[in-house]
Amino acid sequence: MAEQARYEELIRQFSAFGAVKREMGRMMPSDCPAGSAAVLTLLGRYGDMRMSRLSELLAVDMSVTSRHVAHVVERGWIERSPDPADRRSRILGLTPAGQALLDQLSRRTCLMLSERLGDWSDEEVAQLTALMARLRASFDDTRAHGPEPRPPAPPVLEQTTRTPAITT
């Protein structure tokens, strides 16, 4: 358990991290903003999937995912094939062009990192990666209970990423 001052320092670094993000964003092709790249990356890593799963992985609302996907489909980088299990849904998958773009982006960003982090040891890079992964996990874990001290009754709802229905 850390002290207040530790947390304040951490928060400042969170805030400053935006500069790194933007710097990385500047080297994306103008046609393929960060949101599109994230879609390609996740499809490349986890294989074909539906919108809802992609939304979970992106950790954004499905409406946002829908827009990103539309942008990427328009450019022919992914395609939507019918989902035999549910006709409301479609399966998203990389096209060859999408795979090629993904490979190129991956090479480019790795090259940039190897320039910027040239004096980092392999262990340091691994450490930062692990800590950021754990950070995200710590936030995910507690998202379920959230602000409420104790959830009155652990909701057994399936976790969904769509915009909540009107609770009237």
Add this chain to the structure above:
Amino acid sequence: MAEQARYEELIRQFSAFGAVKREMGRMMPSDCPAGSAAVLTLLGRYGDMRMSRLSELLAVDMSVTSRHVAHVVERGWIERSPDPADRRSRILGLTPAGQALLDQLSRRTCLMLSERLGDWSDEEVAQLTALMARLRASFDDTRAHGPEPRPPAPPVLEQTTRTPAITT
């Protein structure tokens, strides 16, 4: 020096970090979005300063800083006093109300972190902080040379944060 796969993992964590950022943002008062909070935090930490310095610390264009500052001034959280050294400029400083808000925000975000990171040791929090600080430094360092292989003639310009003049 790390391998390609290490960098790819790191990049994925960068991308996923957005979820943490948004989660933190959700607990800000509606009147005080993240940009405003950053202004208050930096003024609290480094004391009174001019726009240009604040821009550097925020690592955004001065036009962006100008808008954030205007928003915060409107709400009475900071004030602009004349700069005796340069009448084009003004000195930004927290008002008592701004200081009070800052204190409140700080307590609130630290409380949230202590909930989310309750099972992190003090050392782990410090480690993540240090690595993120170093990350930012690594990006800053190389921003000067940037994309160009070798700068034709190391520009001895003062570093400025304003929108570059038309280079015609």
Add this chain to the structure above:
DNA sequence: TATTGTTATACTCTATAACTATA
């Protein structure tokens, strides 16, 4: 009725470029 996904709308953050007022 409930769920998957889409679209319309609105808000935040950001950068570029043009403008002002001082240096």
Add this chain to the structure above:
DNA sequence: TATAGTTATAGAGTATAACAATA
């Protein structure tokens, strides 16, 4: 002429809410 700061405009990312099609 150059710099400090402002403003207008545009683009990316996000969330909420209403909607269509299917379960």
